[in-house]
Amino acid sequence: MRVAVWGTGNMGRAGIRAVVAHPQLDLVGVVGRSRAGEDAGVLADLEPLGITVSPDLPEGLDALAYMASGDIRPDDAAADIAGCLRAGAVVVTPSIYALYDPSSAPASLRRPLEDACTEGGSALFVSGIDPGWGNDILPVLLTGIASAVTQVRCQELFDYSTYDQPDAVRNSVGMGGPMDSTPIMVAPGIPTMIWGGQLRLMARALGIELDEIREQVERRALDEDVTNVMGLFEKGTQGGLRFEIQGIVGGRAKLVVEHVTRISPEVAPDWPSPPDGGAGAHRIVLEGRPRIEVTIEATDEGGNRAAGGNATAAARLVNAIPWLRDAKPGLYDALDVPLMPAVGKL
DSSP states (O other): OEEEEEOOSHHHHHHHHHHHHOTTOEEEEEEOSTTTTSBHHHHTTSSOOSOBOBSSOOSSOSEEEEOSOOSSOHHHHHHHHHHHHHTTOEEEESOOGGGGSGGGSOHHHHHHHHHHHHHHTOEEEEOOBTTBGGGTHHHHHHGGGOSEEEEEEEEEEEEGGGOOOHIIIIIISOTTSOTTSOOGGGSTTHHHHHHHHHHHHHHHHHTOOOSEEEEEEEEEEOSSOEEETTEEEOTTSEEEEEEEEEEEETTEEEEEEEEEEESSTTSOTTSOOOTTOOSEEEEEEEEEESOEEEEEOOOBTTTBHHHHHHHHHHHHHHHTHHHHHHSOSEEEOTTTSOOOOOTTOO
């Protein structure tokens, strides 16, 4: 299958590696402007592939891994994706949060993409890691080995000093920002906009109906200056952020997505941390009988856990391409698309 990757950043690099590794996929192009002219293999820390990054999308694609960010350009991302769907290419992407649960996405966003799928005979799957497999398919699968479950908790635990994305870390997450100013990521309603679909997906899979979704936020200031690859984070500014998005049933938080992020490992030592003390992990905790706790720690690009997380998100998407190519035209969510075994990769 002829596949292109659109994007050359953290997710783009991971997407290139995932396509190259898949025995049923053939990487035929990488779209990007800032890295145009570079060899896609070298960009992705592989051997040279003889494929040059170009601002132009190849023609005659079977599938596209759209890895360009949609955080501040959601309309442009949706338009890019719709054009590829109309041209007949399956599209997988992490870039539009509202479509992680298409059934609850605004009709103004969903319908044009559904129409594009119908016109092109194509399919769209939007997913990631968190939001993504870390709080949809993985916790749902784990409930299948429990006798009784009273709460499902999905945690992302990360030291953001390893996440070299200064704009996101400082402006969205608020690290190094004033404590009297609310970061964009946890402004009222934003966590629900991003992760609410994950709670609805889990609820639908588990046969429960949410009464409401609640948000809780806690922040910690730095006790001293911290300097890392992103520069200086001054004493007294935000150094830690912990928040929850809770699916409430009968007044109790039955489904919880929790994020614990620090700009230094020394911040908020009383908050949850990865079991091995490393820089990042995703953990699922099922309260009930038996109590089940599963932690996943992924590394890539020289042992970096943020890169490891990106790699798992890209692989979840890219590995779904053959299944989507055989599926009926339309929008698919994580409950529709099975986890695909690594056939032919060992």
